Amino acid sequence: MKPQDPLLHVLGQSVYVDDLPEPAGMLHAAVFGSPIAHGLLRGLDVRQARAIPGVVAIVTAADVPGRNQIGGMVQDEPLLADGAVHFVGQPVACVVATSREAAHRGVAALTADIDELPGVFEPREAHRLGQLIIPSRTMARGDVDAALATAAVVVRGQTRTGSQEHLYLETQGALAVPEEGGRVRIVSSTQAPTAVQRAVAGVLGVGMHDVEVDVTRLGGGFGGKEDQATPWAALAGLAAWLLRAPVKLVLSREDDMRMTGKRHPYDADYAMGLTGDGDIVAWQVEFFQNAGASADLSPAVLERSLLHATASYGIANVRAIGHCCRTNLPPFTAFRGFGGPQAMFVMESALDHAARVLGVDRSVLQQRNLTRTGDVQPCGMPIRSDNAVRTFEQVISQFGFAAKQREIAAFNAANRRFKRGAALMPVCFGISFTTTFLNQASALVHVYTDGSIAVSTGAVEMGQGVNAKIQAAVAGVFGVADARVRLESTNTARAANTSPTAASSGADLNAAAAAQAARAIAERLKSHAAALLECPESAVALADGRVTAHGAATEWTFEKLAQAAYFARVSLSAQAHYATPGILFNRATESGVAFAYHVFGTALTEVTLDALLGTYTIDRVSCVHDVGTSLRRDIDRGQVEGGIVQGVGWMTMEEVVYRDGKLQSANLGTYKVPDILAAPALDVAWLEEPNAPSHVTGKAVGEPPLMYGIGAYFALLNAVRAAGVAADGMLEAPMTPERALLLLCGERP
Amino acid sequence: MPDGPLSGRLEREIQFVLNHRVVALRAHPATPLLDAIRGTFGQKATKEGCREGDCGACTVLLGQLRDGQMAYRAVTSCLVPIGDVAGQHVVTVEGLQGTAQQPTPVQAALVAELGTQCGFCTPGIVMALTGFLLTAPHLKQDEATLALAGNICRCTGYAPILRAAAALVAQHQPLATATDRVPGLVATRALPGYFARIPQLLAELPPRVRLTQLPAGARVVAGATDLLVQGPHRLLDHEVALAGDLCGDAIEVVDGDLVIGAGATMEALSHHPLFLAFVPEMPQYARLIASQQIRERATLAGNIVNASPIGDFVILLLALGAHIRLQGPDGTREMPLDQFHTGYKRMDLRPREWLAAIRLPAGQRDKRVAFEKVSKRTHLDIASVNSALWIQVDGQRIVAARLAAGGVAPVPKFLSQTSEALRGKPLDNATVRLAGELARAEVTPISDVRGSALYKSRLLERQVFAHFQRLFAIEEGLP
């Protein structure tokens, strides 16, 4: 029995980058980041730093042998600042020393000569100044202007959502080892080994085949190690290459928080038109995305916001406009939900607004307008399911929404100081990379002569259980116990040109590829078994670790068959490639089938507010989630529960505070994520779907549950209103205790 | 390992028991235990998530021989100075000796419930739960939750960890009443057999040195929960004196007054019957202060001398009318705590003087005390504003009151004018409103990451209302 990841974790035997045995002569690197948000870099005074015992080298842009460029979607991101700095924390130099402590002392002793320039931190201001990373985009359907002009009710307003720190518990890091023949091998904590490989090759001016990137596992990613693991791996690779010595670069928590991007803050304008009965007839939304100083993945994040502009609702007349605004903050990046949550918050805010105007409960408008089969998304993709309605209705019945609302009303009538609130939150989330070409994966499967099986794919394990799902899929094909299948580290030498493990599709894509490769071998094995057993191939199957013929077990164990096949010179290895069928999104026309499918669900959130102090508890989140026919519901439950709590954090206590471009919430003492006492009680129920379309591993589950967290904001808003406060101004998240109290006191911050 | 330029001269030989064996190293006494575990001893199961006591990934158990019995507590090893570990038992995940075939019950429960995803928080969770089994008074679920309140998990949403804890609570109920849980836990394999031999190993280690004077230029390091957060490099170039070698931690009645050794920890004080006579609700309030891992280390002296304007105990002690005893080359002097802090991070502490004890006058006992703290996250967070009201009433009239508040001034603030104005006032809504108004007028909050000045001012007023509601059920400021 091979210990699986959870067992290794509890035994303390799982190895993360910083736990790797340190090669002899290994050096430590630390990064000097710009202390200024925007300016011209005149020079760097390295004299004091050089004098520190243990400091070996100070690497700057001038030392880059290849291209000083690591931008993925847009080539606008230098590895090390050259001539100018664009955000506080932007890497300017890398100090390499014999110990981590010496490297940090070296960083502290560096001073940069920078002519400060005015900084821009707000997306609306950047938009006004024309600082856009890509031209603004519009996705439209129907005739919004006409529909707004004739709608019985029109509400217009603005919203704001804040950033969110990923707070993967393992900080960013990499260990680079120079190898013979000018190769470099990098162990990186990245969701995107190929992106690291490409960037390092470019920086060093070598071929991608000269760079090997290996990933065993991540101590959390959540999108934060999709593009943003690259600089640290590239710096370690560069230093190792220059110094011909192994170099480890692991960011301290504070450096990680200051230097890396987070969830995009969004400002938005909305206009919603409704009939007198509450049917939404027009939806116009304009997103001002704070992209930070360079593109990173911002254009793709914005694209997903546009694609989710209508959230879970079917609306015929839509215009969604997106601006990708360049500011002097760290490049904001992928984070679970990837622009979807921001778009959904705007929609729910507008519904809240409309419900106030119409004098109905927000849930009434939600329910009326849920999307269903036959609706068409703004991009033109048809909705092929009624699961939005089904999950909504199931939540209402299974968790007794009506009774709860009565109970809450009674509680609020009886209590002056404490007020309860509840809110429903439907989620409709598209699965696939919106960048069509990323929807591919490859896998390499070996069956060894002892019947053990090794699988390499492009999927990175970061706790989401992708390895276990791939393992189950492959074991299923061979009819062996899961433990017979080992998932190898993710390595660019074994899986090339991989897509990042992201967009909730790591399991979808890689398990499909792995199953395909496994099937190729299984077919060969079965045909060999048929010959051995002298029966038709169609009568042979692999089950319970044996060969069966006509449904009856034979004396051939899987192991014996593998060995026999080997001696008969049958290939026991296969490589397969999988490309998601049926998706094609055209950016020129802003239309197409952007997703393989949608995942649906609805959550009910209940909260209690202390109307005197503005503090609150998020008491319970109950949801019905659409996961299809899952291979591992236990893993899926973990994804749902973890996603909800992260989403609740984003909407409540997690507040990223910058002042003049400097991060004020730069450590765990000032940036708070939910702890065990803050986490709500969770009820996770599944939507049972008789004829669910089959997926190898069940429907993607990584991102969608995060958006249930949005319900916490609106439940709190309801509780604030139960205290007799109108709360009719601009809605701004997170709802920190500060915002709640200022609302309760009638103060405008 | 840190290799500061000056540290060689400042290093000491330190011996302790790491898991099952005695180990020795030469190190600056302020070196974080975590660095010794991962660096010097190469045991990588214990993880570094923040180096500031806020994530719990580095949680280990620290055991001390007290009156012939082992007393264990879970601590964050990133904030424990190695000098304090001398003569103690350190237990890491490796030391639990679970195996793939035979994981400990804690490990098995976490696997069964999938209470681990990425796994980075997991060693800390394993240690916190093991510590819970070893030390929780009643082995109840809510104690397990509190024991985990210092551990951040970003992946699971905690639900499966709570399910694992529930399973452990159920399994281990028979041990709840045992005076020494070690044998029982060895029997369930939650602990390995060598635990029985630890007292003997520790008894053979050299005893702690005792300091009678503070060496010139030396910094006092107490729990180091503040100092090491500022960064070890600030300490490693200096000589330090461990408070454990310098001051006592006894909590005792002397001439009727309560005298608290400056080395007493937050946790020890929070549950001490003599202190509960002053603040009966202290165990509940303590939940709002740091985490169990931190409270087990943080001292009262540190809370006062770090001069944070937002310390929690210092605010309580100000309201309680505490006096402090300073000791130095010229002997001992005493002053009211409310005279000690003179400006932002400035105080009346002379060279080579240290805080030796805190005295609560007998007359302050058995009055009413209320404490409020509001932070972004309710637990394990520094307050936006905190405040405490000590009040003595005669029927419906206030005889004397002391109000103190944090986060609203450059120092932990005793609100002398508000306190004075309350004297003789009737207990009614008008008085409560007046107290809120006066308090707001007496403070000068600034806007920072913990809230805007406007918020803090409003929050202080609301806390004053909350005090009166808690103590006298006077409802003010409610919708």
Ligand SMILES: Cc1cc2nc3c(=O)[nH]c(=O)nc-3n(C[C@H](O)[C@H](O)[C@H](O)COP(=O)(O)OP(=O)(O)OC[C@H]3O[C@@H](n4cnc5c(N)ncnc54)[C@H](O)[C@@H]3O)c2cc1C
């Ligand atoms: C994760 C975390 C959470 C926290 N949460 C809270 C909280 O909720 N509420 C709160 O109030 N605080 C909190 N703190 C802050 C800190 O724990 C307290 O201020 C604590 O009381 C400091 O005590 P210590 O013994 O660790 O002090 P140390 O860090 O050892 O010392 C602090 C200062 O006091 C000096 N000092 C210590 N003892 C003496 C002495 N006897 N004589 C002279 N000088 C001395 C030291 O030289 C130093 O300047 C938290 C800290 C952490 C890391």
Ligand code: FES
């Ligand atoms: S490393 Fe986070 S508490 Fe020690």
Ligand code: FES
């Ligand atoms: S399992 Fe990833 S942080 Fe807890």
